[in-house]
Amino acid sequence: MSVPLSYIWRNLAARRLTTLLTAGGMALVVFVFATVLMLEEGLRVTLVETGSPGNVVVTRRSAGTEVQSIIDREQAAIVESQPEIALGEHGLQLASKETVVLISLAKRGSDKASNVLIRGVGSHGLELRPQVSLLSGRMFRPGSTEIIAGKSVAERYQGTGVGETLRFGQREWTVVGIMDAGRTGFDSEIWGDADQLMQAFRRSVYSSVIVKLVDPDRFPEFRARLEADPRLTLDIKQESVFYAEQSQLLANFISYLGMILSIIFSIGAIIGAMITMYASVANRATEIGTLRALGFRRANILAAFLVEALMLGAAGGVAGLALASFMQFFTISTMNWQSFSELAFSFTLNGEIAAKSLAFALVMGVAGGFLPAARAARLDIVDSLRAA
Amino acid sequence: MESPAEPIVRIRNLTKSYRRGEQRVPVLTNISFDIAAGEFIALMGPSGSGKSTLLNLIAGIDKPDGGSLTVNGTDIATLSEAELADWRAANVGFIFQFYNLMPVLTAFENVELPLLLTSLARGERQARVDLALSMVGLADRTTHYPSELSGGQQQRVAIARAFITDPVILVADEPTGDLDRASANDILALLERLNAELGKTIIMVTHDPHAARSAHAIRHLEKGELDVAP
Ligand SMILES: Nc1ncnc2c1ncn2[C@@H]1O[C@H](COP(=O)(O)OP(=O)(O)O)[C@@H](O)[C@H]1O
Numbered sequence: 147m148s149v150p151l152s153y154i155w156r157n158l159a160a161r162r163l164t165t166l167l168t169a170g171g172m173a174l175v176v177f178v179f180a181t182v183l184m185l186e187e188g189l190r191v192t193l194v195e196t197g198s199p200g201n202v203v204v205t206r207r208s209a210g211t212e213v214q215s216i217i218d219r220e221q222a223a224i225v226e227s228q229p230e231i232a233l234g235e236h237g238l239q240l241a242s243k244e245t246v247v248l249i250s251l252a253k254r255g256s257d258k259a260s261n262v263l264i265r266g267v268g269s270h271g272l273e274l275r276p277q278v279s280l281l282s283g284r285m286f287r288p289g290s291t292e293i294i295a296g297k298s299v300a301e302r303y304q305g306t307g308v309g310e311t312l313r314f315g316q317r318e319w320t321v322v323g324i325m326d327a328g329r330t331g332f333d334s335e336i337w338g339d340a341d342q343l344m345q346a347f348r349r350s351v352y353s354s355v356i357v358k359l360v361d362p363d364r365f366p367e368f369r370a371r372l373e374a375d376p377r378l379t380l381d382i383k384q385e386s387v388f389y390a391e392q393s394q395l396l397a398n399f400i401s402y403l404g405m406i407l408s409i410i411f412s413i414g415a416i417i418g419a420m421i422t423m424y425a426s427v428a429n430r431a432t433e434i435g436t437l438r439a440l441g442f443r444r445a446n447i448l449a450a451f452l453v454e455a456l457m458l459g460a461a462g463g464v465a466g467l468a469l470a471s472f473m474q475f476f477t478i479s480t481m482n483w484q485s486f487s488e489l490a491f492s493f494t495l496n497g498e499i500a501a502k503s504l505a506f507a508l509v510m511g512v513a514g515g516f517l518p519a520a521r522a523a524r525l526d527i528v529d530s531l532r533a534a
Numbered sequence: 535m536e537s538p539a540e541p542i543v544r545i546r547n548l549t550k551s552y553r554r555g556e557q558r559v560p561v562l563t564n565i566s567f568d569i570a571a572g573e574f575i576a577l578m579g580p581s582g583s584g585k586s587t588l589l590n591l592i593a594g595i596d597k598p599d600g601g602s603l604t605v606n607g608t609d610i611a612t613l614s615e616a617e618l619a620d621w622r623a624a625n626v627g628f629i630f631q632f633y634n635l636m637p638v639l640t641a642f643e644n645v646e647l648p649l650l651l652t653s654l655a656r657g658e659r660q661a662r663v664d665l666a667l668s669m670v671g672l673a674d675r676t677t678h679y680p681s682e683l684s685g686g687q688q689q690r691v692a693i694a695r696a697f698i699t700d701p702v703i704l705v706a707d708e709p710t711g712d713l714d715r716a717s718a719n720d721i722l723a724l725l726e727r728l729n730a731e732l733g734k735t736i737i738m739v740t741h742d743p744h745a746a747r748s749a750h751a752i753r754h755l756e757k758g759e760l761d762v763a764p
């Protein structure tokens with residue numbers, strides 16, 4: 147057996163203030179670490195949920211995003227007529243020829259403007275997105291200047307409530323409904339009739355065509371035929387892949403920034419833990435010498451101080467994670483540079499992130515505690531007993 | 535196992551020096567003597583004469599430079615670090631001038647500490663610790679922390695911790711050095727009982743002639759050399 151846990155634990159409790167400060171430092175680092183992972187996860191969930199299985203997004207080859215994509219009417223017609231596309235009511239293909247435009251809208255409360263994506267959708271636009279439902283008001287009527295706003299847009303931008311009007315494309319547009327698009331990117335968009343929007347913005351081309359396949363497994367055939375068609379120069383992607391790729395840059399940025407912040411902060415926390423642990427060893431030299439005299443081995447002493455550092459790390463980890471879990475109540479919106487529009491998503495905590503954060507805290511504990519623990523284990527018995 | 539004539543501590547030509555900067559400072563020079571099993575001996579001598587050093591060598595927490603040192607049949611100078619730790623746990627009980635109890639542990643837990651190195655089950659440990667604490671007259675203080683005990687009481691806890699594993703020898707370095715007369719007498723009486731009733735061999739360093747009178751024999755150290763008491 148080894149040095150009892152109660153001895154280790156009570157020593158931490160006895161040095162209440164230093165323990166609290168040291169664990170607090172680690173808690174802050176874990177908070178940053180967990181928050182970044184939660185942000186990445188929130189973004190990932192938002193984009194994965196934006197895509198529906200079986201949906202395919204067709205854009206111009208190497209356009210990357212819908213904003214930069216151009217598909218003319220003939221090409222769109224060819225895409226729409228493929229046999230893999232599921233049929234809806236009246237035997238019509240489940241396809242939506244869409245156009246996206248960025249407009250600048252003033253935020254509520256601040257007058258600061260930001261880009262919002264307006265999506266002109268075809269008659270099947272809503273049907274193709276089962277995640278989107280109307281929260282209040284009603285759907286826009288085809289062929290009218292009515293629009294519906296995503297919930298997160300309605301919360302954050304002026305003139306986007308039901309019954310309010312917005313002016314863009316030299317027309318007045320009336321908001322007739324608010325859509326709840328869950329955690330998807332559509333929550334950050336405004337939708338209207340594709341033909342009306344194209345007229346208003348004097349466009350003769352679409353941005354993308356969204357189709358639903360009869361069977362998601364038929365995607366390869368569908369793509370192969372379109373890619374082989376000499377009249378077309380298009381990118382054909384599953385919707386989930388399309389959205390995930392679209393935010394890759396943002397996801398990478400968040401994860402690099404988070405990594406750098408975590409590393410810098412953790413160096414501070416590790417040094418803090420190291421100082422605390424060295425002090426703990428120095429203050430208890432006589433106790434260490436006594437334990438050794440009683441027959442505890444160097445390895446027992448090493449283990450005892452490592453466990454002490456691990457307990458500090460664990461305390462910091464749990465506290466930091468608890469703090470981070472409150473972040474789930476927050477939604478953040480940021481510019482997605484790839485689509486040049488704002489994207490709102492929330493911090494998302496899951497078991498994997500919790501485990502990673504705790505592991506990170508324990509690693510910090512060991513990193514800070516190893517050298518002091520090794521010093522404690524190396525102490526000469528007679529010297530440490532004479533230190534009294 | 536051993537014939538009664540076999541000494542429990544057998545020291546031959548023991549030397550020990552400490553390095554001070556470049557220089558070697560000799561502390562013990564060529565010490566030879568025996569301690570019989572069941573003895574209670576007092577080591578006396580002026581401060582700095584090497585009493586603690588000799589005691590530490592016998593107790594296996596320090597290593598000699600030369601000579602041989604056999605305690606309870608084991609040549610402890612040849613043991614490795616880890617072997618020596620196990621050997622101490624099984625053979626030696628320590629009593630220090632300043633008690634050296636763990637401040638965060640109760641009297642009970644302090645006494646139990648050496649038993650954690652044995653294979654005794656929890657219930658057996660509990661029984662032994664309770665017995666030891668009642669032997670030193672502290673049955674009603676088991677849940678007290680050292681800071682809640684007087685110096686004399688703390689030293690009695692330390693003594694219980696020293697004999698809890700039933701070691702063959704007890705080493706005590708100035709066990710009464712920090713105590714008032716009355717408490718010191720309690721401690722000395724306790725040591726005499728451990729020697730007389732449990733047959734523990736006791737080696738006690740002291741500079742107090744009154745304390746030394748509890749011992750059967752007194753050895754004097756002077757400048758690293760040992761003399762029989764006058
Ligand atoms: N670890 C050490 N390092 C250097 N010198 C030491 C060490 N231990 C003891 N000494 C020296 O050895 C001598 C004897 O010390 P010690 O055995 O403690 O004497 P005593 O217990 O008789 O007072 C002293 O001069 C002391 O300074």
Ligand SMILES: [Mg+2]
Pocket residue numbers: 585586587707
């Ligand atoms: Mg001394």
